[in-house]
Amino acid sequence: MIQRISESIVNWQIKKNILTGDQRALYLYSYEVLLNQTINVFIAGLIAIVLNAPMPVFVFLVSYIPLRSYCGGYHARTNGGCTIVSAFLIVLVCLVERVLTGELTVILPPLCLAISGALIFLYAPAPDKNKPLDEVETIHYRKRSRIVWGIEAAIGVVFWCFGIRAGIVIAISHAILSLMLVYGVFKNKKVCD
Template sequence: MLDKATDRLVNKLIKKRVIKEEEYELYQFGIETAFLKGLHLLSYFILGLLLGRIMELIIFLAVFIPLREYSGGYHASTKLRCYIVSCMTVLSMLVILRLFPRDLYGISIYLAMFSGALLFLLIPVETKNKPLDDSEKIYYKSKAGFIIVLLLVLSLFLSMMKQMSYSLILALGLFYELIAAIAGKLMMIAEKPDGNN
């Protein structure tokens, strides 16, 4: 359904000479990607509204999205699975923030340090569809490493300032990316042909 709608829109742009025919695939990909990202964000904000955690959602997304981009990890095999996994990730984070006992928020700094240290050892995690050469690995590791260190420092600072709920959000961002990184590594191992083990 989305493919047909995107196809119609791009064909209209070509007919109106807004874009050239040889740019069809580029624009089809770009429009589809923008629509899907918009759908994801709209769904996240609906979840945030329903659970009364919009500010927490914004902070989590500001932490998790760039960390995910540079660290890599698990990617769903279809657009629908990607959407479901993404929404379940956001929903579970919001539910944790809502139900987690406040007197246990102090563990956030330990969760952040544990997740950050393990993540640093694993990143970047490439996928079958996005293999990385040596220079890309160095680039992504440096970017992701900087984000991890920044999040650890911020989490510690927030803990010291008694802003434990915000510290927990940062820790959860690191922890969720750790889960994605481990899942991505396990998938790469499972997908390797027997001759390459």
């Protein structure tokens, strides 16, 4: 469905001489990504409303998306699969944040941040067969992923120190992201072998 909508938009823009035919593939891909992201954000908003969890959803999106952009990892085969996985991860973060209490709120966030940092430093970025990286891109994305992780981890630690639950959400988000990264790395190794 997203592909058909993207094709309709691009065809209309070519017909109106807004785009040229040689730009077709680039803009098809761009519109598919834009529409998919829009649907995912809309679903995230619905989840925030249904679960009465605007802070966890917002913090998850703000911490997960930038870091995921540079780390790579698991990629669903279809836009629908991506939407389902994204929705599942958002619900998971909301539920974990809600049930995490007591001593676990003291121990788990720094542990998650430390482990995710180690995994990101070891494995990021993880290319995918749908998104291969050359050597220059790999170096660039590795550096960016480490910088983004460092900034977000520092913010998470500050929140955690002051007892702000957003620190827990950042830690959970990083833990999930690092697991997706490791899964993507090992999935790619199996495909290449």
